[in-house]
Amino acid sequence: MNIRFTIxxxxxGYFGLAGVENRLYAVVLPQKNAxxxxxxxxxxxxxxxxxxxxxxxxxxxxxxKQIIDYFSGKKVNFDYSGIAFPQEHLLGFSGxxxxxxxxxxxxxxxTYGELALAAGxxxxxxxxxxxxxxxxxxxxxPCHRVIRADGSIGGFSADGGAALKARMLELEAENR
Numbered sequence: 001m002n003i004r005f006t007i008x009x010x011x012x013g014y015f016g017l018a019g020v021e022n023r024l025y026a027v028v029l030p031q032k033n034a035x036x037x038x039x040x041x042x043x044x045x046x047x048x049x050x051x052x053x054x055x056x057x058x059x060x061x062x063x064x065k066q067i068i069d070y071f072s073g074k075k076v077n078f079d080y081s082g083i084a085f086p087q088e089h090l091l092g093f094s095g096x097x098x099x100x101x102x103x104x105x106x107x108x109x110x111t112y113g114e115l116a117l118a119a120g121x122x123x124x125x126x127x128x129x130x131x132x133x134x135x136x137x138x139x140x141x142p143c144h145r146v147i148r149a150d151g152s153i154g155g156f157s158a159d160g161g162a163a164l165k166a167r168m169l170e171l172e173a174e175n176r
Contacts, residue, residue, distance in 0.1 A: 003045050004056040007034045008064055010071035016041040017060050018053065023084045024060065027137045029158050030071065040159060044136060067139070075175050077106050078140060085137065096120055097131040104145040107176040109169070111149045125149075133157040144168045 003025060005018040013030030016037040026044035031037045038053070045051055063083060070076040080102070090098060096119035103118075104110050110118075112125040112132075119128060132143040138158040144165045148154040156165035 001051060002054040003048070003051045004059050005038070005041050005045075005053045006056055006059040006064065007037050007041075008068065009034075010068050011073075012071045013037075015067055015071070017063065018045050019059065022082055023086065024063075024137060024140065025086060027140055029138055029160055029164060031159065047136075063140070070139070071171075073171060073175055075106050075172075083140075085141075093119060093121060093124065093127065094131045094134075097128045098135065098141050101132065101135075101141050101143055101146065104142055107172045109145050109147045112146055112154070113149055115146055129154070139168075145172075 001020065003018050003020055005016060007014055007016045009015075010030055013032055014034045014037040015030050016026070016028035017024065018026040018041050025048060026041055028037050028040045028044070031040065042053055045053060060083070062079065066076050066078055097115060100115055100118040112129045113122070116122060116124040116128040121127070128146075132146055133155065134157075135141050135143045138144065144156060146154070153162055153166050153169065156162050158164065
């Protein structure tokens with residue numbers, strides 16, 4: 001089986017999506033060039049097995065437009081209809097954390113503790129942070145909207161690190 005992918009330009013750089021039919025398997029946040037985006041997508045897809053990537057310009061066209069709008073500064077609450085997430089990422093406490101993260105609206109933030117409480121385990125804020133550090137769908141599952149209890153932004157394991165997280169939060173704050 002091949003996994004399809006698309007790479008497209010946003011105002012912040014080249015963004016990548018990979019999936020099969022309506023199932024979204026990987027996201028790469030904006031990079032300086034398409035080659036690096038494809039390399040990072042390929043590495044993420046290898047987590048699922050030894051699949052080949054096949055380019056598909058039309059893949060996730062609605063989501064692609066929303067992402068382009070997001071990085072151009074438009075307020076976007078992603079439409080998840082028609083998109084399926086890998087089921088193995090939506091099970092147990094981890095799945096509950098990711099589901100609660102999806103509920104965080106544009107321009108809002110929650111703390112790791114608030115997210116853990118919403119996911120059913122108030123004291124598991126470090127575990128919630130660990131779940132988010134393994135989020136394969138950053139921006140789509142908006143882990144950048146989760147901050148520390150003291151108001152600092154905390155970590156961000158996606159390419160671009162905490163500086164990119166801060167920039168995304170600033171973009172959303174400016175366009176509430």
